[in-house]
């Protein structure tokens with residue numbers, strides 16, 4: 496696929512993760528520009544990945560064929576207003592990675608410009624192990640959809656959803672979920688430390704168990720996740736006791752509530768911003 500120039504508006508954690516995955520995956524850094532008001536993150540991006548940087552969002556927007564709006568949802572409206580006032584978007588694909596900004600709202604923020612793709616990536620993109628959900632309205636040509644997916648495929652896997660609202664499910668299941676897994680990992684590490692192991696040894700046990708378990712899910716697509724759990728759970732054994740404890744304390748209900756809370760917040764943000 497023919498390379499295109501990519502510009503990131505905002506240079507925080509998430510765009511850094513994507514840029515890292517892109518450059519390490521072979522995307523030409525000379526084709527990537529990022530803008531940010533303060534310089535330390537830009538300097539680090541320039542030093543670590545050799546991309547172009549600028550403190551001007553307008554300059555970055557003008558440099559890109561595909562412009563990835565990577566600011567916080569709270570300032571998306573003001574950022575878009577500034578861009579459409581000062582430059583033309585004609586011919587550009589505008590991609591949002593922001594949580595809680597619907598596609599219709601994004602089009603409105605961009606002065607009815609409808610060449611937009613809404614995406615929801617996650618931070619493991621920095622290791623090219625990301626997961627990105629994508630949605631585009633009918634106004635976006637197939638070749639442009641394919642290009643945006645091609646970019647995000649550099650940093651992991653992609654999934655197109657049919658409805659804009661399904662991006663909220665992507666947020667709950669993949670965009671926010673690394674934080675749930677880190678919370679779980681942290682709690683396990685802390686408990687192993689309390690049981691007497693060093694911090695480093697505790698971390699090693701937890702990280703390798705998480706990595707191996709994730710790989711087991713990936714490498715056994717024909718096995719239900721519940722079956723993988725059953726393979727660990729010997730009758731009358733230790734795992735049974737641990738899983739029973741989780742279930743008696745409503746782990747499934749807690750996970751459901753947490754994912755619903757993420758979706759509820761995304762819906763709330765779409766009316767707030």
Ligand SMILES: NC(=O)C1=CN([C@@H]2O[C@H](COP(=O)(O)OP(=O)(O)OC[C@H]3O[C@@H](n4cnc5c(N)ncnc54)[C@H](OP(=O)(O)O)[C@@H]3O)[C@@H](O)[C@H]2O)C=CC1
Nearest residue numbers: 505506507508509531533565566567568592593594616617
């Ligand atoms: N973090 C994550 O896991 C994920 C985040 N997202 C989405 O990504 C977007 C960015 O999040 P994240 O990278 O985590 O946020 P960060 O807080 O890490 O970064 C926000 C960045 O925006 C910069 N900024 C502030 N004002 C402007 C402006 N007017 N123009 C351009 N840049 C500006 C800040 O610069 P300065 O440092 O100078 O203030 C900062 O570098 C959000 O919309 C979020 O919903 C989506 C999926 C996952």
Ligand SMILES: O=C(O)[C@@H]1CCC=N1
Nearest residue numbers: 593594666670671672
């Ligand atoms: O917490 C957030 O709002 C963003 C979106 C998904 C992950 N981080």
